[in-house]
Amino acid sequence: MKCSLCDEDSYFYSTYLKQWLCKKHFAKMIERRIRRNILNNKFKSKDGYEILKSTPAYKVLEKLFNEKGGIKLDSYILEDFALEVMKYFLNGENPVIKISKENYFNPLYNVSLEELEAYCKMKNIELNIQYNDKILDFLNSMEKRRPGSKISVVESGRILGII
Numbered sequence: 001m002k003c004s005l006c007d008e009d010s011y012f013y014s015t016y017l018k019q020w021l022c023k024k025h026f027a028k029m030i031e032r033r034i035r036r037n038i039l040n041n042k043f044k045s046k047d048g049y050e051i052l053k054s055t056p057a058y059k060v061l062e063k064l065f066n067e068k069g070g071i072k073l074d075s076y077i078l079e080d081f082a083l084e085v086m087k088y089f090l091n092g093e094n095p096v097i098k099i100s101k102e103n104y105f106n107p108l109y110n111v112s113l114e115e116l117e118a119y120c121k122m123k124n125i126e127l128n129i130q131y132n133d134k135i136l137d138f139l140n141s142m143e144k145r146r147p148g149s150k151i152s153v154v155e156s157g158r159i160l161g162i163i
């Protein structure tokens with residue numbers, strides 16, 4: 001398949017955009033989403049961008065801990081938050097991680113493991129995240145039938161204010 005945006009061969013199918021993307025456009029999509037997350041998360045744009053430049057997107061998972069600007073970035077991803085919300089719905093367990101607090105933020109909260117793996121592979125960034133969780137297996141099968149399910153679960157948790 002060709003990239004939906006240019007003539008290059010595609011590298012990744014984005015269920016988020018419903019498009020085939022080449023490496024360049026895939027990286028742009030991920031980086032833009034992370035940048036938007038940071039900018040939208042009440043951080044003033046300039047600071048937010050400086051924080052981004054000094055940490056994630058470019059080196060996505062180099063732990064993402066950075067105290068610059070007084071904001072601590074963390075590296076929980078879509079699956080972590082989807083799991084927390086599902087456990088809340090199923091078992092009434094209160095989530096232990098938050099997307100953001102006053103001086104704390106997870107810029108990858110809506111980036112899936114599949115996206116992150118593809119991104120890191122492309123950038124030669126070592127990534128080793130593994131899950132062994134029945135609820136996540138369920139979420140993944142839901143995602144296959146209805147792309148975007150995990151994002152919807154996370155969004156509902158966000159609206160409820162539990163994550």
Ligand SMILES: [Zn+2]
Binds near residue numbers: 003004006007023
């Ligand atoms: Zn392209």
